[in-house]
Amino acid sequence: NERKEEVEAGERKIKIAAPSxxxxxxxxxxxxxxxxxxxxxxxxxxxxx
Known part of the structure; x- marks a missing residue:
């Protein structure tokens, strides 16, 4: 479960870093x-x- 949360957190960082x-x-x-x-x-x- 912790590993999945890390992946989700990483995806959020990528989405935030990328302009819409x-x-x-x-x-x-x-x-x-x-x-x-x-x-x-x-x-x-x-x-x-």
């Missing part, structure tokens, strides 16, 4: 920050959908 008019997707933003984390995030999102 910026059309980058979350995965593109994550890839720019850390490609390996972006892949893991994509896998998690794919499982949830």
């Amino acid at each position: 008019e910026n059309n980058l997707t979350m995965s593109q933003i994550c890839t720019e920050l850390d490609p390996t984390k972006a892949e893991k995030s994509k896998e998690i999102l794919d499982k949830e959908q």
